[in-house]
Amino acid sequence: MRSSEFGIPLDAVFGALADPTRRTMIRRLADSGPGTATELARDLPISRQAVVKHLQALDAAGLVQAERVGREVRFAATLDTLDDASAWMADVGAAWDRRLSRLRRRTR
Amino acid sequence: MRSSEFGIPLDAVFGALADPTRRTMIRRLADSGPGTATELARDLPISRQAVVKHLQALDAAGLVQAERVGREVRFAATLDTLDDASAWMADVGAAWDRRLSRLRRRTR
DNA sequence: GGATCACGCAACCATTTGGTTGCACCTGCG
DNA sequence: CGCAGGTGCAACCAAATGGTTGCGTGATCC
Numbered sequence: 001m002r003s004s005e006f007g008i009p010l011d012a013v014f015g016a017l018a019d020p021t022r023r024t025m026i027r028r029l030a031d032s033g034p035g036t037a038t039e040l041a042r043d044l045p046i047s048r049q050a051v052v053k054h055l056q057a058l059d060a061a062g063l064v065q066a067e068r069v070g071r072e073v074r075f076a077a078t079l080d081t082l083d084d085a086s087a088w089m090a091d092v093g094a095a096w097d098r099r100l101s102r103l104r105r106r107t108r
Numbered sequence: 109m110r111s112s113e114f115g116i117p118l119d120a121v122f123g124a125l126a127d128p129t130r131r132t133m134i135r136r137l138a139d140s141g142p143g144t145a146t147e148l149a150r151d152l153p154i155s156r157q158a159v160v161k162h163l164q165a166l167d168a169a170g171l172v173q174a175e176r177v178g179r180e181v182r183f184a185a186t187l188d189t190l191d192d193a194s195a196w197m198a199d200v201g202a203a204w205d206r207r208l209s210r211l212r213r214r215t216r
Numbered sequence: 217g218g219a220t221c222a223c224g225c226a227a228c229c230a231t232t233t234g235g236t237t238g239c240a241c242c243t244g245c246g
Numbered sequence: 247c248g249c250a251g252g253t254g255c256a257a258c259c260a261a262a263t264g265g266t267t268g269c270g271t272g273a274t275c276c
Contacts, residue, residue, distance in 0.1 A: 002125060010125075010128075010131065010247075011126060014122050014123075014126040015122075015126040017118075017122040017126075017193075018119060018122040018123040018126050019119075019233095019234085020118075020119060020168055021234090023118070023196075026200060027203070029202035030200045030201075030203040030204040030207065031204070031206070031207060032228095033207060034188075036252075036253090037252085037253080038251085038252060038253085040144075046112040046234085046235070046236090047235075047236065047237085048234075048252085049235080049236075049237085049254095050145065050234065050235055052253085052254085053233090053234070054234085054236080062189075070240070070243070070244070070252095071243045071244060071252055071253075072243095072251090072252060072253080073253070077200075079201050079204050081251085082197045082200070082201055084126075085197065086194060086197055086198075088131075089125075089187075089190045089193065089194055090194075091208055092134060092135055092138045092143050092185075092190070093138075093190055095135070095138040095139035096138040096139070096185055096187050096274090098139070099131075099138065099139060099141060100124065127263095127264085129264090142221090144222075145222085145223080146222060146223080147219085148243085154264085154265070154266095155224085155265075155266065155267085156223085157225095157265080157266075157267085158264065158265055160223085161263090161264070161265080162264085163274080165263095178222095178273065178274075179222055179223075179272070179273040179274060180221090180222060180223080180273095181219070181222085181223070187231095
């Protein structure tokens with residue numbers, strides 16, 4: 001099981017997901033479709049600039065993708081990256097389960 | 109479809125997973141079995157105290173469980189919590205996919 | 217009983233993070 | 247053209263993070 005070749009972005013992905021505001025944003029983008037920083041900021045208790053910074057974090061993690069449309073910049077969720085994170089978790093979980101069954105077989 | 113009732117710990121879980129040292133630790137615990145802070149510190153380039161702090165973070169996230177054995181404290185991985193995180197990601201992914209297929213049906 | 221080993225607590229430090237405000241720069245529209 | 251709306255810096259700030267060191271306490275082993 002070609003485990004363990006997880007790239008560098010895990011830091012960024014988990015880091016991005018660690019913030020509730022950021023989670024809210026990507027959720028919003030995921031089910032209401034792409035939007036601009038200014039739009040996002042309208043629904044949130046923080047300034048547009050704060051939103052921009054969060055979007056940068058999400059972008060760095062590959063969780064969001066920017067596209068310029070005239071004078072505005074629309075951000076869309078790109079959730080392929082979540083797979084890497086899922087894979088990592090599954091991998092650790094597998095190791096643990098493997099160890100447990102090994103033990104179970106041995107003891108009592 | 110019991111979606112959306114994700115507890116508070118998502119912050120803690122993703123936050124804990126965001127740090128490479130912490131990921132290394134839980135991986136180590138997952139496939140080499142439980143260990144103490146002092147042991148962990150031997151394999152890592154940081155002090156025991158730093159390891160302790162990381163373990164606190166992992167514990168707060170419910171990713172690790174402490175058990176006192178005589179004069180030492182052994183930490184074991186408890187990965188049920190990962191499921192919550194997985195579920196969250198799956199949920200967002202689902203929303204996104206739903207939206208995509210809705211669009212695909214509509215445009216061209 | 218005494219030396220030792222692992223742990224717990226606290227102070228302290230540098231850097232990162234999440235947020236703000238102010239202002240300059242484009243781009244589209246009437 | 248002129249102006250309004252959206253973006254893009256940059257400076258600045260408080261709090262959280264990841265790390266250190268020093269020292270006190272408690273269990274174990276001979």
